[in-house]
Amino acid sequence: MSVATITECPVCAGDVEVAGDVIVGELLDCGDCGAELEVRALSPELRLDEAPMAAEDWGE
Amino acid sequence: MVLVCTGIRAEEKLLLGAFEKRDAPLRIADDREIGGNLGSWPEGLPRADVVLLRSKSHWRNVVLARWLAHLGVRTVNAPEVLETCGDKIRTTLALHAAGVPAAPASVAFTPQGGARAGEALGFPLVVKPAIGSWGRLVGRVNDADALETVLEHKEALGGAPHAVPYLQPYYELGGRDLRSFVVGDRCVAAIARSSTHWRTNTALGASASAFEVDDALASVSEAAARAVGGGVVAVDLFETDDGYVVNEVNGTMEFRNSVDTTGVDIPGLVADWVVTGAGRAAGVDSEAAP
Numbered sequence: 001m002s003v004a005t006i007t008e009c010p011v012c013a014g015d016v017e018v019a020g021d022v023i024v025g026e027l028l029d030c031g032d033c034g035a036e037l038e039v040r041a042l043s044p045e046l047r048l049d050e051a052p053m054a055a056e057d058w059g060e
Numbered sequence: 061m062v063l064v065c066t067g068i069r070a071e072e073k074l075l076l077g078a079f080e081k082r083d084a085p086l087r088i089a090d091d092r093e094i095g096g097n098l099g100s101w102p103e104g105l106p107r108a109d110v111v112l113l114r115s116k117s118h119w120r121n122v123v124l125a126r127w128l129a130h131l132g133v134r135t136v137n138a139p140e141v142l143e144t145c146g147d148k149i150r151t152t153l154a155l156h157a158a159g160v161p162a163a164p165a166s167v168a169f170t171p172q173g174g175a176r177a178g179e180a181l182g183f184p185l186v187v188k189p190a191i192g193s194w195g196r197l198v199g200r201v202n203d204a205d206a207l208e209t210v211l212e213h214k215e216a217l218g219g220a221p222h223a224v225p226y227l228q229p230y231y232e233l234g235g236r237d238l239r240s241f242v243v244g245d246r247c248v249a250a251i252a253r254s255s256t257h258w259r260t261n262t263a264l265g266a267s268a269s270a271f272e273v274d275d276a277l278a279s280v281s282e283a284a285a286r287a288v289g290g291g292v293v294a295v296d297l298f299e300t301d302d303g304y305v306v307n308e309v310n311g312t313m314e315f316r317n318s319v320d321t322t323g324v325d326i327p328g329l330v331a332d333w334v335v336t337g338a339g340r341a342a343g344v345d346s347e348a349a350p
Contacts, residue, residue, distance in 0.1 A: 025068040025090055038067050051067055056221055057118040057146075058066075059193015059263075060294065060310040 007046050011035040018046060027051055061334070062108040064089045064124060066116040070316035071327070075112070078331035091115045094124070102127060110334065112136045114312050118146040118191060121312060136334055137311050141289035145311030148226050149190045151288060155306055158287035161280060163298060163307045166227045171211035177227050178207045184230040187211075189221050193310070195261035197222075200230055228307075231298045236260060237307065238271055238297040240278075241315060241326055242285035244333040247278040247295075249324035251317070268317040280304040292330050 003020045014032030018039070022028075026039045028048070036051040061079070063086040065072045072088075079086045087106045096103035102124065105111070111128055113121045113135050125139035137145075144150045148165070155162035166181060167190075168174035178185055184202045187210055192198075201207045214222040237260045240250040250273045255266035262268055271277075281295045284306045294313035298305045315326045 023068060023073075023088075025065070025088060026073065027067045027069050054194070054196070055117060056189075056196075056219075057191055058116040059118065059196070060312050060314050 005046055007048060009033060009035065009037065010048055011037075011050050016048065018048075061110045061112065062087045062089050062106050063112045063114060064091050064094070064105070064121075065114045066091050066120070069314075071314055072114060074316070074319065074327040075114075075330065078325070078327040079335070081328070082331050082335050084331070084335045086112065091117070091120045091124070098127060098130075101131065108133065110134050110136065112334065113142065118142070118193075122146060137291035137293070138289055141291050141293070142311045144288040145293060145309045147190055148188060148308060149224065151309050152226075154287045154289075155284060155309075158283060160283045160287050161303060161305045163228050163231070163305050167224050168211070168227070169224060171208060171215055174211040174225050174227065175204060175208060178204060181227055181229050183207075186228045186230050187214075188226045188228070189218075190224055190226045191221050194263035195259040198259060200258055230258075231300065231305075233298055238277070238299060238304070239268075239318070240273065240281040240295045240297065241313065241318065241324075242281050242293050242295060243326070243329045244292070244337055245282055245285055245290050247273055247281040247285075248329050249273065249318060249322040249326060250277060250281070251321055262314075262317050268321045270322045277304055280306060284309050292333065 005018045006015050007018055009016045009030040012033035016030050022039055024039055028037045030037055037048045038051040040049045041047040076086055089105050093104035094102050113124055115121045121142050125135045125142050128135050129139050144154050152162055152165045166177040168177045184200050186200055188198045199210055201210055214225055236252050236254040238250055238252055240247050250271040251268040252271040253260040253266045253268055260266045284295045285293050288309050294310040296307040298307055319326050
């Protein structure tokens with residue numbers, strides 16, 4: 001992918017703009033519902049999943 | 061070199077770019093794909109002589125750090141640093157051992173013990189899980205009745221991470237605290253975190269602004285970093301009438317809000333330190349690892 005793509009949020013079905021330089025594993029936020037999304041695949045087509053919920057030992 | 065993470069956040073993307081610029085590209089390993097027999101190299105992890113551990117999970121970082129140390133592989137941060145920073149009790153003890161000014165903290169093994177600790181600290185106070193971050197389940201407690209309720213709930217519902225409550229006095233700081241960034245034992249930048257809420261975690265929406273690193277802040281920050289074992293850490297501090305006091309030290313620091321804010325290329329400095337310091341010091345032939 002070299003140009004930004006609009007795809008569907010798997011949570012709210014809103015439009016999510018995905019940058020052209022996105023990589024697998026990258027985390028994005030849906031501007032409509034605020035869900036954290038994860039890029040799971042770039043091909044054969046761009047696939048976003050909802051990112052895992054924060055667990056108790058997550059943090060810095 | 062490999063970067064282990066749980067999805068790629070802004071920090072990981074900045075680090076990937078910084079290492080790429082230095083002709084030391086990082087391979088990415090998703091911690092959800094890693095596992096296997098502890099007697100051999102972790103499945104799902106590319107061979108490497110330096111591994112940057114940036115899982116979101118404290119336990120995954122600690123387990124991988126210990127596993128890789130057993131295999132003779134250098135990790136950033138080192139296992140003992142991750143273990144100490146990830147546990148507020150161990151952090152406080154390390155700061156005390158090194159003589160670093162630290163926010164007072166008490167622990168208790170029962171709600172009754174917690175009540176006594178609370179009376180000794182005075183109210184309001186703050187109750188935290190010893191392991192946890194982003195301000196999660198951190199509570200300001202204004203009186204003994206509320207403390208009793210919180211501690212009884214922790215005992216009944218909290219599970220292992222809440223078995224030993226960690227209590228600190230509440231500092232009235234006008235809704236702001238400081239965070240400094242230490243890379244390789246040098247304090248490179250600092251921010252002030254401000255919020256209308258008493259919790260000043262940027263994960264909870266606090267805003268960040270640049271804060272000048274004066275000699276005192278650098279000295280305390282660097283001493284705190286050394287106390288936990290050094291490496292790449294972020295130090296949370298309070299400004300008190302008695303000077304800077306360390307609240308926590310973070311072993312897998314987040315800095316997305318601090319690069320533009322401070323004008324300091326934090327990921328670049330991390331990459332420089334890893335490539336010229338930890339990387340060179342690793343001294344482990346990846347082919348020789350089991």
